[in-house]
Amino acid sequence: MKLFVIVLAAVAVVVTNSLPVEVSTRKTYKGYKIHRLSLDSQKQLDYLVNLNEFLMENDMNGEIAFLTETALLAPDFRKPVSVLVSPGQEVEFLKRTEEQAIQHVVADADVAKSLEAERYMSPETKRTVKNGGMTWDAYHRYQTIERYLQHLANTYPELVQLTTLGKSYEGRYLYLLKLGKARADGKTKPAVWMDAQIHAREWIAAATVTHMVNKMVTEYGTNSTSTRMLDQIDWYVLPVINVDGYEFTHTVDRWWRKTRRVNPFNVAIGADPNRNYDHMWMHQGATQQANTDVYAGAYPFSEIENVYLTDAVLERKAQIKTLLTFHSAAEVWLLPWGYDSSVPDDFEELRQMGLKATQALEKLYGIRYGVGSSTQLLGAAAGATDDWGKAKGMIKYAVTVELRDQGYLFNLPPEQIIPSGLETFEAINVVAEVVYKEYGATPD
Numbered sequence: 001m002k003l004f005v006i007v008l009a010a011v012a013v014v015v016t017n018s019l020p021v022e023v024s025t026r027k028t029y030k031g032y033k034i035h036r037l038s039l040d041s042q043k044q045l046d047y048l049v050n051l052n053e054f055l056m057e058n059d060m061n062g063e064i065a066f067l068t069e070t071a072l073l074a075p076d077f078r079k080p081v082s083v084l085v086s087p088g089q090e091v092e093f094l095k096r097t098e099e100q101a102i103q104h105v106v107a108d109a110d111v112a113k114s115l116e117a118e119r120y121m122s123p124e125t126k127r128t129v130k131n132g133g134m135t136w137d138a139y140h141r142y143q144t145i146e147r148y149l150q151h152l153a154n155t156y157p158e159l160v161q162l163t164t165l166g167k168s169y170e171g172r173y174l175y176l177l178k179l180g181k182a183r184a185d186g187k188t189k190p191a192v193w194m195d196a197q198i199h200a201r202e203w204i205a206a207a208t209v210t211h212m213v214n215k216m217v218t219e220y221g222t223n224s225t226s227t228r229m230l231d232q233i234d235w236y237v238l239p240v241i242n243v244d245g246y247e248f249t250h251t252v253d254r255w256w257r258k259t260r261r262v263n264p265f266n267v268a269i270g271a272d273p274n275r276n277y278d279h280m281w282m283h284q285g286a287t288q289q290a291n292t293d294v295y296a297g298a299y300p301f302s303e304i305e306n307v308y309l310t311d312a313v314l315e316r317k318a319q320i321k322t323l324l325t326f327h328s329a330a331e332v333w334l335l336p337w338g339y340d341s342s343v344p345d346d347f348e349e350l351r352q353m354g355l356k357a358t359q360a361l362e363k364l365y366g367i368r369y370g371v372g373s374s375t376q377l378l379g380a381a382a383g384a385t386d387d388w389g390k391a392k393g394m395i396k397y398a399v400t401v402e403l404r405d406q407g408y409l410f411n412l413p414p415e416q417i418i419p420s421g422l423e424t425f426e427a428i429n430v431v432a433e434v435v436y437k438e439y440g441a442t443p444d
Contacts (some may be wrong), residue, residue: 001035001206003012008262009022009357013015016420017390025252025328026198026251026253027252027253027254028111028113028115028391029084029115029118029254030087030112031087031112031253031300031337032084032085032087032111032113033084033085033087033090033106033108033109033110034067034082034083034084034085034106034108034409035082035093035094035097035104035105035106036080036081036082036083036086036104036106036107036109037080037081037082037083037097037102037104037106038080038101038102038103038104039080039081039102040103042100043100043139044100047100047102048066048081048150048181049377052066054130055399056146057352059287061084062091063086063088063094063202064083064084064085064089064093065083065084065255066081066082066083067082067083067084067255067409067410068080068081068082068272068330068409071169075319082107084111084255085363090178101348106121107319107407107409108411114411115230115254115411118139118254118411118413118414121252125184126421129269130143131148131151131214132148132149132150132151132152133147133148133149134148134151134210134214135419136149136210136211136214136418136421137215137298137414137415137418138414138417139203139207139414139417140207141247142172142240142246142247142250142251143204144242145210145239146173146175148210149162149175149177149239150162150242151179152213152214152217153177156170156217156218157221158181158182158213158308158373159180159181159217159220159230160177160178160186160270161177161178162175162176162178163175163176163177163178164176165208165238165308165309165311165312166304166308167219167231168243168244168304168305169244169259169260169261169262169303169304169305170243170244170247170260171195172243172244172247173243174238174240174241174243174305175200175238175239175444176236176237176238176312177213177235177236177237177238177239178234178235178236178237179213179217179230179234179235179237180230180231180233180234180235181220181230181231183441184438185441185444187441187442188319188441188442188443189232189233189234189303189319189441190233190234190319190321190435190436190438190439190440190441191233191234191235191236191267191320191321192233192235192236192320192321192322192323192324192428192431192432193235193236193237193313193316193320193322193324193389193395194209194212194235194236194237194238194324194325194326194428194437195209195237195238195241195309195324195325196208196209196222196238196239196240196241196325196326196384197239197240197241197242197243197246197326198242198273198274198305198325198383198385199242199245199257199272199273199274200243200244200245200246200248200249200257200258200329201241201245201249201254201255201256201257201410202325202327202328202329202410203246203328203410204250204329204403204404204405204412204416204417204420205326205327205328205403205418206240206246206356207420207421208326208403208417208420208421209239209326209421210239211417211418211421211422211425212421212424212425212428213235213237213239215421215422215425216229216230217230218307220413221402225429226434228407229429229432230428232432232436232441233432233435233436234319236312236316236320236417238312239285241273241305241309242258242259242273242305243305244259244272245258245259246258247255248260249374249439254384254410255410255413256270257270257272257293258270258272258273258293258295259271259303259305261262261302261303261304262398263290263298264298265298266288266290268280268290268291268295270295271290271295271296271297271298271302271303272293272295272297273297273303273305273306273367274327274381274383274384274385275294275295275296275297275381275382275383275384276296276297276300276301276302276303276306276383277300277301277306277310277383277384277385277387277388277392278300278301278383278388278392279382279383279387279388279389279392280337280340280382280383280387281296281300281382281383282382282383283340283378283380283383284295284339284340284375284381284382285298285338285339285380285381285382286381286382287377292405294381296382296383300383302334307420309385310388310392310393313393313395314393317393317394318397320393320395321395321396321397321435321437321438321439322395322396322397322398323385323386323389323390323393323395323397323398323399323426324399324428324431325385325386325389325399325400326400326401326403326424327400327401327402327403328401328402328403328405328410328412329368329403329404329405329409329410329412330370330377330402330405331367331368331369331370331402331403331404331405332369332370332371332372332376332378332402333352333354333358333369333370333371333375333399333400333401333402333427334372334373334374334377334378334386334399334401334402335347335351335354335359335371335372335373335374335386335398335399336350336373336374336390336391336398336401337373337375337386337387337390338373338375338381338382338386338387338400339375339379339380339382339383340375340383341373341375341376341380342384343373344390347373349396350397350398350399351365351371351372352395353397353434354371354399355371355428356430356434357428357430357431358427359428360426360427360430361426361427362423363426364417364419364422364423364426365423367406367423369402374386374387374400378402384400385398385400386398386399386400397431398437401427403420403421403424404416404419404420404428
């Protein structure tokens with residue numbers, strides 16, 4: 001470790017998660033670049049893992065950010081590692097990566113310009129009344145998503161029910177949609193749970209899920225697939241879990257990942273809600289270093305948003321047969337377990353559903369998703385939603401869906417929202433078919 005003390009005398013750490021940032025100050029990332037590293041040896045991987053650990057252990061303030069944090073622990077090197085580098089650290093960073101013979105390209109030479117262009121695309125000041133102001137040619141603030149959910153419930157009361165789960169740490173409401181057409185015979189349909197935006201910066205997650213919701217509801221009665229999906233399945237949809245973090249990415253720091261809860265034991269803000277569930281909490285792939293992106297919280301369920309999600313799932317436990325939690329941007333269909341390399345006894349059934357779903361997705365635009373356990377594909381991440389859903393929610397098909405990247409990581413251009421929604425719709429259609437075939441409808 002002495003090597004890193006010398007090497008990194010002027011280098012800082014992971015990301016955006018050091019001290020609280022005043023809401024009035026937008027982080028511009030002026031002069032920052034994104035470098036994409038390609039690894040081809042265990043030695044190179046070990047170097048980055050050790051570097052990441054050193055930075056976390058020394059609580060260094062962020063001018064270098066590993067944006068693909070799970071790739072650091074990946075068992076293979078198919079996915080490159082994207083690193084955000086400040087202008088003051090670029091020379092030293094490149095010198096050290098070249099010494100390790102790590103190949104790299106500049107993926108974004110002007111991060112500030114890219115973020116400003118993304119912000120300029122926002123239609124929030126050009127609001128229309130249609131769909132409550134919601135569109136899928138731009139990424140929207142949370143208040144627009146709220147209006148859209150209320151619009152759906154008001155416009156399609158026979159298909160949509162809207163429930164308030166509670167308030168976030170900063171006082172924003174979390175909403176749960178129930179989609180489906182009631183059966184004339186009164187039988188209970190099997191249900192699929194979908195949630196998104198547990199990580200604040202992964203904007204395509206909520207955009208994709210709301211696009212799929214819109215397609216099902218607005219095309220009911222005219223599109224046979226949408227009609228069948230709502231006739232045969234009930235859908236519980238939590239479009240934005242980490243509402244405070246999501247809003248913070250729009251107003252202050254585009255790459256914020258965690259919640260916005262003030263930690264009682266340190267000055268760092270927030271925890272990673274996808275490390276905060278109580279199944280195998282802190283087993284692997286998480287840390288108690290509060291300034292990092294994978295801080296698991298001081299204790300399981302320290303984050304109120306996680307409590308709302310689990311309470312809502314458990315209340316509907318008898319009906320929910322599949323849990324789909326949406327992230328970006330690894331283009332993989334992840335199955336339990338994420339806490340170690342073991343897999344559930346019914347793993348092959350889960351994998352077969354995943355293969356069918358991702359093959360249907362691929363047919364639309366040719367994007368191929370990997371299918372496998374979280375640990376095998378991306379590395380250990382204990383305390384995640386899908387592991388909790390499988391182990392504690394007793395849900396057979398518990399899946400993390402990492403949506404398209406296409407080289408843009410978390411900054412997927414808004415013109416790709418609709419393609420992402422359409423291809424992912426093909427995948428969840430397969431899920432609906434599998435679930436209905438296996439479970440059907442049951443008498444109340």
